[in-house]
Amino acid sequence: MKAVTTTLVLLVILLITSACGISDGIAVLDAWARPGFRGDNSTVYLTINNPSNQGDGLIGATCDVAGGTEIHLSKMDAAGTMTMERQERVVIPAKDSVELAPGGLHIMLVNLGKNLSVGDTFPVTLEFQRAGDITIEVEVKQPD
Ligand SMILES: [Cu+2]
Structure with missing residues (x-):
């Protein structure tokens, strides 16, 4: 009888938490950065997973290993040259994931x-419109 009660209580808790969407948060995966020297630039790549049914937006990033932290999109211009464009906001659609990867967003x-x-690691804080600030640990790796 005790086991049945416990199972029922757990079921109710499960129903309540799933209805509130507590387990539906933004997840940031596979964060890595290119090696670089003091005074130079580096880039951070990662994947943002949004399992919720509401879209979100990445609107900024901060870290204390660099003088500035900007969201960029690499693009080929009409002349065939790679350029980088600063992004005010990266849309993270509901039930979708967005990859920041070499040749694109970073x-x-x-x-x-x-x-x-x-092998070094350092924290980067990502700022989302809905999810707020999420701090992740980034590992420095040699690109493949
Ligand atoms: Cu860039």
Whole structure:
């Protein structure tokens, strides 16, 4: 009888939490950065997963290993040259994921305050319109 009661209580808790969407948060996966020297720039790549049924937007990033942290989109211009365009907002659609990857979206670390070597890790805080601030640990890796 006790087991039945416990199961019922757990079921109710499960129903309440899933209805509130507590488990529906933004998840940031596979964050890595290119190695770089103090005074140079580096880039951070990652995947943002949005399992909720409401869209969100990435509107900024901060970290203390660089003088500036900007969201960029790499693009080929008409002359065939790669250029980077600063992004005010990256849309993260509901029930979808967005990849920041080489050749496309990335977080630019401008004017590194220290060397970033393979194996180093450092925190980056991402600012989302709905989810608020999410701080992740980024690992420095050699690109494939
Ligand atoms: Cu850039």
